Amino acid sequence: MITLHHLNNSRSQRILWLLEELGVPYQIKRYQRDAKTMLAPPELRAVHPLGKSPVITDDGLTVAESGAIVEYLADRYGHGGLLAPHGTPERLRQNYWLHYAEGSAMPPLLLKLVFQRVARTPAPFFARPVARSIATKVQARFVDPQIALHLDYLEGELGARGWFGGEGFSAADIQLSFPLEAAAARGGLSAQRHPRLADFLARIHARPAYQRALAAGGDYRLG
Known part of the structure; x- marks a missing residue:
């Protein structure tokens, strides 16, 4: 088992x-x-x-x-x-998302989490403003723009179809769920800017298997 x-x-x-x-x-x-x-x-x-x-x-x-x-x-x-079966164009697309989710989408979200914690971590009074300033600047100048780049890319990829791996639901959608949920929680994913991604999250969250x-x-x- x-x-x-x-x-x-x-x-x-x-x-x-x-x-x-x-x-x-x-x-x-x-x-x-x-x-x-x-x-x-x-x-x-x-x-x-x-x-x-x-x-x-x-x-x-x-x-x-x-x-x-x-x-x-x-x-x-x-x-x-x-x-999809190995060797098909659909499988190549699905394999891309299986790797993209962790290789490209997650690193800036992880950096966001790290720098948010740096900004909140207790420190000596003389070091606290410096640490917070560095964390804020790195997020604003690098991390947040990178997250926005990926979210806009993913939003566009859902424009031609309802799912990432093809016309129907696939394991690619399961793999992408975690970075998108993380982005919704702390990375700036909003229904106003990313309506397709917000709808995607609503649809996967409603699936009976997800609820189980x-x-x-x-x-x-x-x-």
Whole structure:
């Protein structure tokens, strides 16, 4: 049976959603972030040396990295329903989004989170204004424009179709859910500027499998 090593408020939520979309048996092993550092607990290193989530185990295999997990599960258990066959133009497009989500979309969002925390972190009174000034300037001059660039790009990609991977819902949409949810929580994604992306989030959140994944995974907040 598939075991999902699930960390609260993390990328593993979308793997849980994928498992619900596939309708395959699975079990969850839960891990909680440290309340102060927000890091994963050291117990995850017993599963994978990096101690990160998501990680799945299945038939003696350990698979890490969201894109690799999504591709593995969809290829093995999806029967062609969530990823197109290898060698097709549609599959090439879907593979692009599987890599883009973490390779291009997430880095500026992660930087946004880091610099927001730098600005809020307690520091000696003489250092606090300097730290906040640097964090604010980096966000304004580099991070926020990069996030806006990606969101505008993604908004445009939804212009010709309702889904990222093709005419229908696919694993590419599951993979892109996390950066878009993170952008909605702290990266400036708004219905006014990005109506297609806001509609995309509303549609995926309404899917029964997404709702089941929320119920199974517990608290999920990216703000």
